[in-house]
Amino acid sequence: MAIIEFITKEDLEQFKQELFSELRRPGQKLHKNSEQKEWLKSYEVRKLLSISPGTLQSLRDSGKLKYSKVGGLMFYKYDDVASLINGK
Numbered sequence: 477m478a479i480i481e482f483i484t485k486e487d488l489e490q491f492k493q494e495l496f497s498e499l500r501r502p503g504q505k506l507h508k509n510s511e512q513k514e515w516l517k518s519y520e521v522r523k524l525l526s527i528s529p530g531t532l533q534s535l536r537d538s539g540k541l542k543y544s545k546v547g548g549l550m551f552y553k554y555d556d557v558a559s560l561i562n563g564k
Contacts, residue, residue, distance in 0.1 A: 496563070515544075515551045524557060535560070
């Protein structure tokens with residue numbers, strides 16, 4: 477017999493808080509070096525944050541991560557991504 481578990485909105489909110497807390501740990505901060513691009517594509521942001529496309533969409537929809545759309549591509553300022561991780 478399979479056990480069915482439901483995920484509530486509160487569960488997701490708690491997960492989000494834990495995830496951001498984990499990302500804010502010392503050693504997880506992003507440091508811009510001279511070779512770092514100013515603008516990142518979606519796949520680069522997802523890789524940097526270790527998040528799914530859906531999570532990135534949620535960050536855009538909620539206004540937590542600003543972006544610019546050029547043609548069909550979305551670009552994110554490196555400094556905005558770093559600010560998100562550092563909680564600024």
